[in-house]
Amino acid sequence: MSTAPPTPPGGGRPPSPTPTATASSWPRPPPGPPEPGTGPVTATADALFSALASPVRRELLRLLLDGPRTAGALAAHFDMARPSVSEHLRVLRDAGLVAETRRGRERHYHLEAAPLMDLADWLHPYERFWRQKTAALRRVLDEEDP
Numbered sequence: 610m611s612t613a614p615p616t617p618p619g620g621g622r623p624p625s626p627t628p629t630a631t632a633s634s635w636p637r638p639p640p641g642p643p644e645p646g647t648g649p650v651t652a653t654a655d656a657l658f659s660a661l662a663s664p665v666r667r668e669l670l671r672l673l674l675d676g677p678r679t680a681g682a683l684a685a686h687f688d689m690a691r692p693s694v695s696e697h698l699r700v701l702r703d704a705g706l707v708a709e710t711r712r713g714r715e716r717h718y719h720l721e722a723a724p725l726m727d728l729a730d731w732l733h734p735y736e737r738f739w740r741q742k743t744a745a746l747r748r749v750l751d752e753e754d755p
Contacts, residue, residue, distance in 0.1 A: 653705065657728055660704035665689075666697050670706060670720060677710070677719040 660666055665687065672683055684694040698718055701707040705724045710717045 653724065654728070654731065656704040657706070657724055660700050660706055663697065663700075665694075666701055669694075669697060669701060669718075673707060673718060673720040677717045679715045679717055681715070683718065 661670075668686070669683060672678060672686060680695060680698060681691070683698070684691040687694055698707060698709075702709055702718075706721055707718045708721050710719070
């Protein structure tokens with residue numbers, strides 16, 4: 610009589626008796642402040658930059674600075690079909706830059722500034738870098754003037 614391991618429900622191979630490594634069993638990096646240009650925003654930076662790459666989406670964000678607006682009110686500012694504007698709003702919503710609230714049959718959109726603040730924090734080291742470079746250039750140019 611054979612003592613084969615039991616077959617799992619649905620067929621397939623039985624589970625292995627040897628343990629496997631999991632992501633939680635790997636060594637973790639030491640805690641500490643993130644390096645410049647890294648941090649929580651890097652996980653969503655691609656979505657944010659992609660959303661902000663479109664001039665239509667940047668204009669939608671500018672319009673929402675004044676407060677919540679319906680999809681129809683936002684679409685009225687563009688020379689495109691309303692479904693196209695809705696697609697741009699979906700991209701902004703997926704990136705976390707706008708939120709949608711339904712009131713009856715209408716959808717109201719409002720600006721979510723937190724991702725922009727995270728992005729500004731992420732960009733801060735680069736801003737400081739370029740300010741130092743322009744200050745050095747200013748000093749060189751001032752030395753050249755008689």
